[in-house]
Amino acid sequence: MSNIEIINQVLTLFFMMLMGYYGAKKGFINKTAEKGMSELLLNITLPFLIVTSFNIDYSEELLGNALKILIYSIVIHGSLLLVTKLLYIKNKSEKQGILRFVTTFSNVGFMGYPILNSVLGPIAVFYAAMFNMGFNLFLWTIGVRLLDNNEKGSFKKAITNPSMIAVLAGIILFITPLDLPLPIKEGVKHLGNTTTPISMIIIGSMLSKVKMKDLFSDLSLYYGSFNILILVPFIVLFIMKTFRIDKSLMEICVIIEAMPGATLAPIIINGYGKDASYASKAVFISTLISMITI
Helix, strand or coil, X not given: CCHHHHHHHHHHHHHHHHHHHHHHHHCCCCHHHHHHHHHHHHHHHHHHHHHHHCCCCCCHHXXXXXXXXXXXXXXXXXXXXXXXXXXXXXXXXXHHHHXXXXXXXXXXXXXHHHHHHHHCCHHHHHHHHHXXXXXXXXXXXXXXXXXXXXXXXXXXXHHHCHHHHHHHHHHHHHHCCCCCCHHHHHXXXXXXXXXXXXXXXXXXXXXXXXXXXXXXXXXXXXXXXXXXXXXXXXXXXXXXXXCCCCXXXXXXXXXXXXXXXXXXXXXXXXXXXXXXXXXXXXXXXXXXXXXXXX
């Protein structure tokens, strides 16, 4: 894909985002609608997009690359958990945990998958789904403890969330001769294809709630955004180039790590009954700045 085609794809995503921003400002995308769309995306359309990405002919090369990118994911997330400890060593404990979380865990679901699907095609989503297995493993075991020291983490959550189940279902369909009945297969495909517009509309709606004064009130948010959007992807790029990792797999890993902070941060904190405002700002500002860096 040429640079012009990539730019056009990204601008298309921004246009969808703008429509979400417009809808929220006009009031017909309210908090309830936004929450409903988020649940729809996380529990139905995104898992279906993942399952669809596995609808490709089996080959030893694809399976080998899938296992490689899973290993890369485990190494990357494990390394970032250590690196972020040093990056935010001077921040207060609560802020440190949030900044470490949003720097380690990028927005794969809402932005990573749609952008990869638009720019590199379904095969990139297939590999990203394998990458996401490592993401989920760390997020629900160690990641949640960064947001709440009293939370023990749950391996069960790491393997039973809808996206992980979709990956496991996709692997079964990929390595066996099993196939879905045509009506279900087509339904899964079409619903999965709605993930990109829905995710962009949600992000646009979320960005509409950012107040100008919040953008300049805390410099630690900008430091965090720099690490999320610039430093981390360059670290990943440097390491993967040093070890001469396959270019196509390297591109997928770097694009995923160049996404803004995971929107799960404020959602998880809110679920613990704690103030999620700082986490929301960290996610919003990194998402806003990513409109330039992507």
